[in-house]
Amino acid sequence: MLFSPGSDEIYKDALALHAKHKGKLEIRSKVPLKNKYDLSRAYTPGVAEVCRAIAKDRNLAYKYTLKANTIAIVT
Numbered sequence: 001m002l003f004s005p006g007s008d009e010i011y012k013d014a015l016a017l018h019a020k021h022k023g024k025l026e027i028r029s030k031v032p033l034k035n036k037y038d039l040s041r042a043y044t045p046g047v048a049e050v051c052r053a054i055a056k057d058r059n060l061a062y063k064y065t066l067k068a069n070t071i072a073i074v075t
Contacts (some may be wrong), residue, residue, distance in 0.1 A: 004010075018024065031042045040046055050064045062068040 027041070031038070032040050033042060054060045054064060
């Protein structure tokens with residue numbers, strides 16, 4: 001079904017969709033965490049080494065974080 005300009009149905013449907021899903025984006029881990037060791041590598045204390053590396057070379061943020069995978073759309 002195509003959207004008809006002037007029809008309020010699309011707007012009602014958009015509100016219902018966003019309410020149902022509580023927004024349209026989610027953040028979840030790309031790293032499988034099966035045990036305490038995995039969690040330690042991904043979070044504390046492992047993340048400290050990532051922070052230290054980025055502090056020495058800010059360009060490493062593109063290698064070690066989601067910075068290379070994100071954009072902003074501002075209207």
